[in-house]
Amino acid sequence: MQIKDITPFIGAEMTGVDYEDLQRPEVFRQLAELVHRRELAVVRGLDITPKQQIELASRLGRPVPFLMAKYRHPEHEEIMISSNAMKANRPVGVARVGNFWHQDSSYMKDPAPYTMLHGVDVPSTSGHTLYASALDVYDRLPQEWKEKIAGRTALHTVSKRQRISPEHVGLSIAELKALVELEYPMTEHPLVRQDPTSGRPYLYGAPEYMDSVVGFDANENAEFFALIDRLIQDPDRVYTHRWTTDDLVVWKTATTYHAATAIEPGATRTVHRVSIEEDGQWPA
Ligand SMILES: O=C(O)CCC(=O)C(=O)O
Ligand SMILES: [Fe+2]
Numbered sequence: 001m002q003i004k005d006i007t008p009f010i011g012a013e014m015t016g017v018d019y020e021d022l023q024r025p026e027v028f029r030q031l032a033e034l035v036h037r038r039e040l041a042v043v044r045g046l047d048i049t050p051k052q053q054i055e056l057a058s059r060l061g062r063p064v065p066f067l068m069a070k071y072r073h074p075e076h077e078e079i080m081i082s083s084n085a086m087k088a089n090r091p092v093g094v095a096r097v098g099n100f101w102h103q104d105s106s107y108m109k110d111p112a113p114y115t116m117l118h119g120v121d122v123p124s125t126s127g128h129t130l131y132a133s134a135l136d137v138y139d140r141l142p143q144e145w146k147e148k149i150a151g152r153t154a155l156h157t158v159s160k161r162q163r164i165s166p167e168h169v170g171l172s173i174a175e176l177k178a179l180v181e182l183e184y185p186m187t188e189h190p191l192v193r194q195d196p197t198s199g200r201p202y203l204y205g206a207p208e209y210m211d212s213v214v215g216f217d218a219n220e221n222a223e224f225f226a227l228i229d230r231l232i233q234d235p236d237r238v239y240t241h242r243w244t245t246d247d248l249v250v251w252k253t254a255t256t257y258h259a260a261t262a263i264e265p266g267a268t269r270t271v272h273r274v275s276i277e278e279d280g281q282w283p284a
Pocket of ligand 1 (some may be wrong): 097259271
């Protein structure tokens with residue numbers, strides 16, 4: 001077994017382990033510690049079944065069934081199929097999941113703390129996933145902005161990214177927005193939080209999932225969103241995960257910004273996604 005840091009800022013990679021190795025508590029503990037210490041952990045080439053993926057997830061916390069029943073794995077409700085593939089003219093899963101920079105489900109009151117993906121069928125030349133550390137983003141904020149945001153909260157919303165579905169046909173944009181706000185009311189979170197593992201501050205909020213910073217005027221808000229977009233997407237800090245078959249990728253949702261990139265025309269990509277709630281095993 002080999003473990004190495006991926007970049008100085010985020011990520012660690014484990015190679016040379018199989019499912020059986022991960023059954024040993026001391027091996028699994030190492031993986032869990034990588035997730036906590038490095039925000040993102042990759043296990044290369046882990047050939048596992050959906051059931052085994054759920055079993056691994058259940059050792060970090062409680063795997064939770066995906067909200068939309070029709071995109072759950074037919075036999076395993078904890079798995080969401082994230083895929084652009086079609087079977088008998090029907091989509092097998094949800095396409096274009098997370099194709100913009102975000103922290104998972106930050107528009108919810110209490111987002112699940114971990115996400116786990118398994119690369120079931122992945123192209124190698126597109127469909128990469130980009131990652132950036134929210135601790136590192138906070139560190140790089142200019143001092144004046146650290147002072148300006150200290151103690152502030154932000155309003156998070158899914159409305160900029162809400163998908164249009166068949167029942168929305170005929171609605172005006174304004175009506176659609178009102179409907180989304182009814183279903184997913186804005187949620188307020190502190191803008192700066194502390195990572196329980198390292199005690200370090202991190203920035204909580206991505207422009208695509210935020211409405212505004214409470215107390216900022218429109219100009220300050222626009223300036224702040226532009227600044228953090230630049231910091232999050234700084235090519236010197238971003239880790240690009242180029243998928244290989246059977247990669248298992250696990251991250252902490254609060255401290256990890258990420259974005260899925262486009263899939264080249266004609267390619268299919270399927271990953272199995274498990275969202276994991278805290279259950280006290282790894283207290284946050
Ligand atoms: O499939 C990917 O590359 C990541 C998508 C995403 O944002 C997620 O699953 O949370
Ligand atoms: Fe995501």
